[in-house]
Amino acid sequence: MKTTIEDVARLAGVSTGTVSNALTGKRPVAEETQKRIFAAMEELGYQPNLLARGLVNRRSHVISVVIKELSDLGFYGYSSAMTGIQREAKRLGYSLMLHFVDRSSDEEISTTLNQIQARRSDGIIWAIHEIAGNRDWVHDIQDKNYPPIIFLHMHPDPFLNVVSIDNRSGARMAVAHLIEQGCRKIGIITGPMDWWESQARLEGWRDSLEKAGMDPDPSLMVAGNWLTDSGQAGMEILLNRHPELEAVFAFNDSMALGAIHTACSYGLSIPEDLLLVGFDNMPEASSFWPPLTSVRQGMMKSGQLAVEELNRIIEANESEYRAPRQHILQPELFIRRSSMRGLGQKAAGSSVAQEQQNKSQ
Amino acid sequence: MKTTIEDVARLAGVSTGTVSNALTGKRPVAEETQKRIFAAMEELGYQPNLLARGLVNRRSHVISVVIKELSDLGFYGYSSAMTGIQREAKRLGYSLMLHFVDRSSDEEISTTLNQIQARRSDGIIWAIHEIAGNRDWVHDIQDKNYPPIIFLHMHPDPFLNVVSIDNRSGARMAVAHLIEQGCRKIGIITGPMDWWESQARLEGWRDSLEKAGMDPDPSLMVAGNWLTDSGQAGMEILLNRHPELEAVFAFNDSMALGAIHTACSYGLSIPEDLLLVGFDNMPEASSFWPPLTSVRQGMMKSGQLAVEELNRIIEANESEYRAPRQHILQPELFIRRSSMRGLGQKAAGSSVAQEQQNKSQ
DNA sequence: TTGTATGCGTTATCAA
């Protein structure tokens, strides 16, 4: 905690400038002195003070990640996005600073941004899920001189840097698959409807129905809250409303699990009596019973891409203007037993094959 | 990003020292000049540079949190511990830096510690779950001059600062409760046995059995991996081995959920045919079907306490020696329908009552 | 290839 570059210089019999050069490698240093310097650093247990370095370089090599306080971290999607962020950050030499926001009030947001600025973070990844209107603040920050911001998992906007996933397309694939299997009566269990993700997936559902010449029936729709038990409850409602239900598309895997459970207690078998598709493709999905067909979002990839993009912006010479970019990643469908109609015991085998094929892509 | 204390000073017509005094409040400033200074800061959109401040103060007001890379973040326990950490950190004026470790190799650990030291974090919360021997490195760091470390959720050690939860006691309560309900044949679905938590809970199971004069039968024990599907599989094994099984204690709620599912597909009703208890008391537990009896650990509290303790150590005058402390929090049992023997439909009502009573504590 | 001197934005010490 105490040894400085000067201590090293003294011990190695050189000037501080030379030590700095040896450390950063930005200027050549004679091999022999280099050895002496490293030996001295080793002996003293020297660690460069990144605060001081950041001060003079005007570059902290810190990225701030802003997330919603409580639950988000617990969702599979968020935690795998964090993994992607983290890996890429480590690769590019950034440390991660974590900032939490709970109510998303204007005041809280500006406090957070000010703190990030005070810490001199090099960039921001804004990873708070978008609900109605909570992104309005971005219009007021033009003159604030905040570091560059990437919006993760948000509705694309031509004036912002966005890395997102095509939820609508993912839902489209899921529903189209069910229609292909011959289902007409397809219920959905959505997430909270003020989430952008829910809205996009709902549109995907409509897309595929319309393309097949079917009408989206509102009574086939029930809203959940992402958690298992809401899937359970949602399934009950759907089955009571439509005893002849042929398939269900749950907007995430946890709710699909709840749906499986309800089906089981109603004496219904999946997929014999009812097909089921989820969303997220969480690791457990393949070992549900039956194994669950699901949409893989690629959150890890998006997290990684966010850091990569952010780094590109940071590195770009400030003078040259760089137009904001929007990256929209395509999800993919993993087909498993829960959505394979009319297959008996033999189906298990072929579903495995299908999955392996998908995985190797 | 550019205005400095000097700009503010110039605009307000005072010296930089005075601006600093007005900002930190450490020395008195005339009310009138104070006003001018704040007005100037407002006008320029000034944000203090915390890198510079940290450099001269030798205090970054940053706490480093070290966690395991992938899955951990997704577990309910970890994410609520993070919430506790975050809230207390915000309250005490700390920012949070996040460091990820995956393989826990010695090399990776020392790289991480070096980076933390280079960033001049004020303290460390080590929140990597303890598995066999991965805490050995602590013996080698005496001379490294690292900032103070709190070990979160680890086996207590008189030479370290530890904040942990009494897993053994929690398991004891769970099993004692099942015995009280009249169960003799009690199966357990454990976590991975190299986790400290699993071992402690196993001991708790033994404790309660022995106290009741029963023998811990190894064939009543099956190991899971914390995830839902392993609970499902574990339950199958237990039921095949012991068709006369009376109760199951799952080492977390996710696995308990899997167990419920298996029971359902075996045509068994809970609690009529089989009692079930989980661990974690995650929010969904109360809306499982049946609502799940579970052990609440209080992870949020432990996270908060870790920061509080760390801050105490940081603030303590370096000169005075401060003996390491171990804080062991007591869990509590939430009794719900899944473990209420011999109650019919009427039971639902009374279980709710019991829960409310617990919640109001 | 190396040394010297200056500045990065703050706080703290000492005078005024």
Next chain:
DNA sequence: TTGATAACGCATACAA
């Protein structure tokens, strides 16, 4: 109550 000045630990332009 305020102002000048010297650190804090490092990087760099300029000289040597």
